[in-house]
Amino acid sequence: MKKWILIIVTLLIIFSVTVYILIPRQATMCVTLKINANENGVTRLLQDTSHWRKWWNYGNTNNGHADTNWEDGFVIDNIHLSVTEKLYKGLKLLLTSGEKVYNSQISIIPSGIDSSYILWQVKIPTGNNPFLKIIRYRTALQLKPAMQQMLARFTAFAENKENVYGIQLHQQGYDDTYLIATKIILEKQPTPKDIYGIINLLTDFAKSKSVLVPNGHPIYNITHWNKDSIQLMVAIPISRPIESEGKFEYKQMVKGNFIVTEVNGGPWNIQHTYQTLMQYFTDYHRTAMAIPFFRLMNEAPTKTDTLQWVTQIYQPVF
Template identity: 30%
Template sequence: MKKIILVILAIVLIITTGIYIIIPSSLQITSQVVIDASDVIASKFLIRENGWDKWWPGTKLNDNRFSFNKLQFDIDKITNSAVNLSFQQNGLKFGSSITYMSSADGMVRVTWYAQTKSSNNPVQRIADYMEARHIEEQNTRILLHLKSFLENIKNAYGYNIYISKVKDPVLLTSTTTFNSYPDMQHIYKIILGLREQAKTQGALETNFPMLNVNVNDEKQFETSLAIPINKVINTTGNSFINQMVPGGNLLVADVNGGPNTIKDAFAQVKVFMKDHRLISPAMPFESLITDRLAEPDTSKWKTKIYYPIF
């Protein structure tokens, strides 16, 4: 009988010792994803206070507290390279951090590291270990949602940005300099003149008018306007034919809104170009889909931004 008891005690001791060896007192969990996005985009949504509102898959409880599948996460501190969070589940209190790092191939690696102390009780230590593994799965799901969000171009940059081809290579163009940003009356007066010039020579307008406004060194507004036409014609006055390469690449952004929205879209397209190592050999332009003279409500304006690229 004593031998049986001793054997049982020995087995219990071996199992208990094994638990302490296999499951350390400090439980660490790591979740990681590689995202096809730049570190600039990752920082935009990770370390900015209003960024989490846009991608978090669960519920925002207040400015610094978020929940996901019954887990509550508190943002304790945000730095230039990391977000420190704390959370607890079934008596386990975790300290954690989310960091990001760009890779050589233009992607970004996001890592969520968390740590907690497990119980000294061997049975509870097993339960703590299982709970930690479950939380690790939850954290991975959250990061996978972030990956899906950031790899959507419109989510990442705020606009639908894509590559198209030059379909209207012949542009009847006019350039005028103004002392201030030209109003719609001046813009559409020039467009009307280009249309009349094309019509007199039997040329057809093939797409919407195009606009580029650039501020020169003298703080003047150099305004280029063009209409795509179906053939080369003789020009008069300050108009000229500008020809693009047929089938050349254009980076396009769809924009709904007025001047401030269009300005922001231009900025985001530039970020996109930098992130994807694209170079523009020529000036960008706006395609005026909405007749801005006829539609005074700028929120209803529809515009396409075009950047020639290679």
């Protein structure tokens, strides 16, 4: 009899020690996922909770029993998530499942310029009782499928650069190599009227030399020398090389490589889109080889219909 009692006590001791070793008083559950996207873009997208509905529903006809109402938080499979703090490269969140509340943290870990890892850690208070440790740990493990599903949907969304930056980006050359250009110095930011006024002058000059390309798209760039001196240069494509004449200067464009995006709207939209394009350059360590130019894709627009304005931004890239 004593022998059986000794065996049971020994087994309980081994069981307790094993549980204490495998499940500490404060256990951590981790979910890790690799994502083919730059760490900075991933961080910005994750921290902007206004985008959470977009990536949760991305490519899914069924939202998977999730709801996004950021007055209350994000709910998935009866698990409530709320952001408590934005970190340098991640977030702190509270996960609530029934009466259980867990502290968690999402960290973005770089893995090269165009890839990163998402590490989601959940703190699980297990206490001292070995039987309760197992129960509490197994209960917390029920969070894992929802966490994995959430990260999988986020990853599918974030691996598309258009979703991260809000603009389409592609690399290409430039075909209109023969150009006639002119420039003026202004004391204030050029207006569409300034730009299209110069386009008309260039068009008349090209017609007089029989080199006008009827459906060619004008380009321009703006250089800020200082607050009171702004250079506006405008060019139009022509059919063949000609001699420069007076203020009209012949230029031959190098085809080169450009990162190109297109924007609908007026000057504010164009400037905002260009800043976004430069954010992409910063994130991916791309080198801007020269100043950008802006290609006007439609006729002179009306003042009241800026959404019909179409402009392509060409940024030379190494």
